[in-house]
Amino acid sequence: MHEMSLMSEIIDLVSLDAESKGFVKVNKIHVVVGDLSNVLPDALELAFFFFQQQGVPLIDEETELCIIREAAKAICSACQIEFEPDYRIALCPECKQPHSLLISGETFRVESYEGSDGNEG
Numbered sequence: 001m002h003e004m005s006l007m008s009e010i011i012d013l014v015s016l017d018a019e020s021k022g023f024v025k026v027n028k029i030h031v032v033v034g035d036l037s038n039v040l041p042d043a044l045e046l047a048f049f050f051f052q053q054q055g056v057p058l059i060d061e062e063t064e065l066c067i068i069r070e071a072a073k074a075i076c077s078a079c080q081i082e083f084e085p086d087y088r089i090a091l092c093p094e095c096k097q098p099h100s101l102l103i104s105g106e107t108f109r110v111e112s113y114e115g116s117d118g119n120e121g
């Protein structure tokens with residue numbers, strides 16, 4: 001399950017940045033996961049839960065993981081139509097040629113996060 005190491009990287013990245021900004025807590029992490037990114041959202045959530053339980057600085061059980069799915073999209077280079085491929089290499093549904101260009105769906109990144117500096121509430 002490589003989601004474990006991906007989640008670990010996300011937490012390191014966010015924690016480091018949050019610390020440098022003087023945050024005492026991370027409230028929410030937004031992650032974009034493309035349908036063709038080879039990352040399973042369920043496994044990612046499970047990994048996040050594991051780290052929450054472990055007790056990572058700045059992250060506790062109230063920290064939310066928000067997964068934003070990115071749909072797969074491709075454009076056929078022969079007939080220029082846009083379609084939703086099931087795999088990275090997909091046949092165009094119109095001309096049945098494999099010359100399509102993937103334009104979205106492979107993304108895996110931290111979109112943003114919300115932290116608090118301890119002065120609220």
Ligand SMILES: [Zn+2]
Pocket residue numbers: 076077078079080081092093094095096097
């Ligand atoms: Zn085509």
